Amino acid sequence: MSDKSLLRLLQAPAIILLLLWMLIPLGMTLYFSFIRYVLNSLRRPEWTTPSLSNWRGFGNYEYVMYKSKDFWFAVQNSVFIVGCILILTVVLGLAIAMLINRQFPGRGVVRVLLISPFFVMPAVNAVLWINMILDPVLGLNGLAVESFNQTIKSLHDFPVLGTFFSMWPEFKPVSFRSTQTSAYAVVIMVAWQWTPFAVLIFMTSLQSEDQQQKEAAILDGANKWSQFRNLTLPHLARPIAIVIMIQSIFHLSLYAEIEIVSRGNGNKNLPYLIGEFTSNNIGAASATGIFAVILANIVAIFLLRMVGKSLMD
Amino acid sequence: MAVVTETTKFGKIFWPVLAWIVALTFFFPIFWMVFTSFKTDADSVKPEYLFVFKPTLENYINMTDNYDYWRFALNSLITASFATTFALFVGVPCAYVMAFNPTRRTKDILLWMLSTKMLPAAAVLYPMTFLTKNFLNIFDTHFLIILVLCLINLPIVIWMLFTYFKEIPKEILEAGKMDGANTWGEIKDILLPLAWGGLASTALLCFIFCWNEAYWTVRLTTTDAATLSKLIEGNRAPEGLFFGRLSAVSTAAVGPIVVLGWFCQKQLVQGLTFGAVK
Numbered sequence: 001m002s003d004k005s006l007l008r009l010l011q012a013p014a015i016i017l018l019l020l021w022m023l024i025p026l027g028m029t030l031y032f033s034f035i036r037y038v039l040n041s042l043r044r045p046e047w048t049t050p051s052l053s054n055w056r057g058f059g060n061y062e063y064v065m066y067k068s069k070d071f072w073f074a075v076q077n078s079v080f081i082v083g084c085i086l087i088l089t090v091v092l093g094l095a096i097a098m099l100i101n102r103q104f105p106g107r108g109v110v111r112v113l114l115i116s117p118f119f120v121m122p123a124v125n126a127v128l129w130i131n132m133i134l135d136p137v138l139g140l141n142g143l144a145v146e147s148f149n150q151t152i153k154s155l156h157d158f159p160v161l162g163t164f165f166s167m168w169p170e171f172k173p174v175s176f177r178s179t180q181t182s183a184y185a186v187v188i189m190v191a192w193q194w195t196p197f198a199v200l201i202f203m204t205s206l207q208s209e210d211q212q213q214k215e216a217a218i219l220d221g222a223n224k225w226s227q228f229r230n231l232t233l234p235h236l237a238r239p240i241a242i243v244i245m246i247q248s249i250f251h252l253s254l255y256a257e258i259e260i261v262s263r264g265n266g267n268k269n270l271p272y273l274i275g276e277f278t279s280n281n282i283g284a285a286s287a288t289g290i291f292a293v294i295l296a297n298i299v300a301i302f303l304l305r306m307v308g309k310s311l312m313d
Numbered sequence: 314m315a316v317v318t319e320t321t322k323f324g325k326i327f328w329p330v331l332a333w334i335v336a337l338t339f340f341f342p343i344f345w346m347v348f349t350s351f352k353t354d355a356d357s358v359k360p361e362y363l364f365v366f367k368p369t370l371e372n373y374i375n376m377t378d379n380y381d382y383w384r385f386a387l388n389s390l391i392t393a394s395f396a397t398t399f400a401l402f403v404g405v406p407c408a409y410v411m412a413f414n415p416t417r418r419t420k421d422i423l424l425w426m427l428s429t430k431m432l433p434a435a436a437v438l439y440p441m442t443f444l445t446k447n448f449l450n451i452f453d454t455h456f457l458i459i460l461v462l463c464l465i466n467l468p469i470v471i472w473m474l475f476t477y478f479k480e481i482p483k484e485i486l487e488a489g490k491m492d493g494a495n496t497w498g499e500i501k502d503i504l505l506p507l508a509w510g511g512l513a514s515t516a517l518l519c520f521i522f523c524w525n526e527a528y529w530t531v532r533l534t535t536t537d538a539a540t541l542s543k544l545i546e547g548n549r550a551p552e553g554l555f556f557g558r559l560s561a562v563s564t565a566a567v568g569p570i571v572v573l574g575w576f577c578q579k580q581l582v583q584g585l586t587f588g589a590v591k
Contacts, residue, residue, distance in 0.1 A: 128563060
């Protein structure tokens with residue numbers, strides 16, 4: 001066997017596997033998105049088997065976009081959730097990375113404590129937060145508000161100040177089970193899990209910052225803020241962009257958290273909506289799936305450009 | 314290394330203390346989960362036992378009865394380790410060729426591999442269910458979960474290996490070739506011993522991702538191949554009655570992985586940013 005064909009052979013399994021993995025399911029989704037295909041139909045049993053004679057053209061896409069009431073809400077909600085998570089993780093990540101980028105006792109332990117949330121499995125993350133921390137009655141959220149109200153109440157009998165505290169309204173804990181608030185709950189738990197990732201990347205990058213440049217800036221009398229603005233931030237531009245891209249890709253397909261936190265309360269994103277459609281209307285599920293692919297690709301193109309550039313050097 | 318050294322006395326005390334507070338805050342939910350796992354179910358919802366209580370191991374002892382933990386854990390272990398092994402078997406030769414004998418197309422292939430990772434899983438949910446249930450009859454089998462976990466992590470594995478291999482000087486391999494080593498000998502005797510560290514951390518990270526995967530393992534299993542993700546997902550709403558036992562099983566599910574994760578922080582950066590951040 002010649003050298004060249006051997007090299008091809010070594011690469012082949014990985015490429016063929018990934019090619020099949022990408023083409024077959026995606027091809028089927030594309031096909032299903034153009035036909036009428038439902039799992040159960042007493043009226044039109046012919047729709048329950050996929051076949052070309054049930055061709056619907058762009059009908060599924062139209063149905064999803066204009067007739068199903070949840071699609072635009074799901075798109076909006078997907079973008080909202082991803083956007084909030086990105087802002088939180090990047091800002092917190094920057095602040096924390098700057099904070100721990102210094103010598104102090106126990107730095108190693110601090111790093112270990114900080115990175116831990118990233119390795120918690122998503123299902124546990126969601127169950128832990130929604131039940132034990134954010135629950136308005138039994139979670140720490142409920143307990144904290146309750147004990148705060150109790151404290152205020154016990155102050156009612158205080159002379160003079162008591163009249164002031166008796167006018168204090170009784171607080172109600174926020175419930176994270178409604179449509180809107182459960183989106184916040186998802187944002188909180190995912191941001192908790194992914195801030196460590198941002199911190200880790202920013203820290204790695206901070207360590208390669210040009211120290212001489214910084215010393216020169218200090219000699220020139222630059223203050224801390226302008227050092228950060230003019231030296232550190234440009235240096236971190238690429239890591240920030242990468243954190244944003246990678247997180248967008250992961251969070252656009254967020255599923256476990258939504259499923260656990262929001263099942264049945266109306267808070268849904270695109271993957272969750274696809275899951276709902278899949279229980280019967282496969283055509284609509286596939287059309288929604290294609291939309292999700294398009295949305296992810298818009299983000300992916302930017303990422304590939306960035307990574308592609310770094311691959312050159 | 315660009316590490317800030319504080320000059321003022323205030324800064325020397327204030328920033329480290331703040332750093333510790335932030336770190337402890339981030340760790341608190343995990344601490345709270347472990348803490349609660351030592352309370353009985355009854356105690357775990359009583360405010361008077363919030364911090365002071367009689368610790369008990371009963372949640373851990375009863376884990377098998379309550380949740381059948383070990384069956385799910387074994388499934389997680391089997392699927393994650395086999396998927397990692399397969400991913401390495403397929404990934405190492407591919408990364409070897411790409412790193413040491415690149416062609417004009419290598420860069421495109423690498424980027425294309427990355428792009429498969431960006432395919433939203435939900436988009437192909439029904440085709441996967443359809444194929445595996447009605448067509449191939451492998452729904453809810455270990456084989457299927459191993460295959461899927463291997464495929465979704467293969468791009469990351471190849472990328473990580475590629476970045477590690479690229480750092481090995483080509484001359485070492487060429488010297489081996491001079492001595493009459495064939496390709497297989499080159500990989501086995503020269504490359505693998507040199508890249509041992511990179512290989513280990515790739516495997517570790519791949520294992521962690523497999524263990525934590527929560528889409529396909531939930532949607533493509535029912536009972537036989539159900540992993541820990543599926544177990545926890547199935548107990549999503551304990552209605553407050555079982556916080557103790559739920560914490561125990563959650564701790565057992567994430568504990569080993571969090572500890573493993575501590576050992577591969579550096580690799581995580583390289584693996585997840587595809588070598589673009591150094």
